Amino acid sequence: MTPPMLHPFPSNTMHTLSRRGFAALALAAIALPPVPAAAQGALPPGPVTMVVGWPAGGPSDNVARLTAQRMAEALGQSIVIDNKGGAGGNIGSDAVARARPDGSTIMLATVASHGLNSVLYAKLNHDPLKDFAPIGMISTSPSVLLVPTDSPFRSVADLLKAAKAEPGKLNYGSGGVGSSQHLAGASFKKITGVDVAHIPFKGTAPAMTDLMAGRVDFVLTTGAMSFIRSGKLRPLAVASRQRLPALPDVPTFEEAGVKGFYTDSWYGLVAPAGTPRPALDKLNAALATALRNPEVQKQFIDQGALPVKPMGVDEFWSFVQQQMPLAAEQVRVSGAKAE
Secondary structure, eight states, rough: OOOOOOOOOOHHHHHHOOHHHHHHHHHHHEEEEEEEEGGTTTEEEEEEEEEESSSSTTTHHHHHHHHHHHHHHHSSOOEEEEEEOGGHHHHHHHHHHHSSSSEEEEEETTIIIIIIHHHSSOOOSSSSTTTEEEEEEEEEEEOEEEETTOOOOOOOHHOOOOOOOOSOEEEESSSSSHHHHHHHHEEEEEEEHHOOOOEEEEEEHHHHHHHHHHSSEEEESSSOHHHHHHHHHEEEEEEEOOTTTTTTTTBBBBTTTTOOOEEEEEEEEEEETTTTHHHHHHHHHHHHHTOOOOHHHHHHHTEEEEEEEOOHHHHHHHHHHHHHHHHHHHHHHHTTTOO
16 A cells, blocks of 8 residues: 655645745755764664674684774774683674674674584574574685694504504694584594594684693694795695685695595674674675775785675675575584584
């Protein structure tokens, strides 16, 4: 049904307004300042909080901080990182699912928060799809198998030989049960047939600390380029179909003799369900501006990531919905379970 036409003034008022009155109204309209974005339903004033479900210093935190800095410039509003680590990212997801849906709170989404955890955990306090709204894709990164610099393992073949010689002796670290490192390690075990123990940490950063100290034998993770360049860790192989531009001398697992082992971690941004579409569009536009920055592209490549072309809000959500069952199947095939 066509809505009734609304007039700005009652009909009798129209006849009583003088020309002087109309002139005054016109001048007042011209003098009005532009309507701020917040008043148009985009973002409320003040800083935007970006929740990261992992501790500071890990790969997810690095991606979040790089993205937040450039997005803030595009928005003209500051973005504050709030690390809520633990439970494979679920603590952060729970907090954002309950946050006010006005665009002032967003979250770094990952393959764990929107894929792995739905199968790894028997029960979640949130729904990865129903409790969130999409903003956009940031980047994808393949895992790299890392060992301490003084490790006796110089290749994947060396590590596999030792693991098969003494089943259960070697171990691998992860950022927690349900993390991408956990899944990668479980998949590596299944594909290679080796028996290695899983040691979960509360975030990737402490896992890397123990790896460098030699208390962990290896880690499969992303975003560790600073440790590699500084000589604190040695990369043995990359879990992608092609070598990384940042690590041209490091073979893929395929080249190292392990067939079919690929692990891609993706990063994106989401908001609480119910966040107005204008707010999502404004955040998506700021993200796209950030990702098109040549310096940002270079930094992602230097971090071992494969930058992606910016996605629209709906395109990103379609990607998330399509990859969730694939990630879930990877968990089932690997046999990984929340411990």
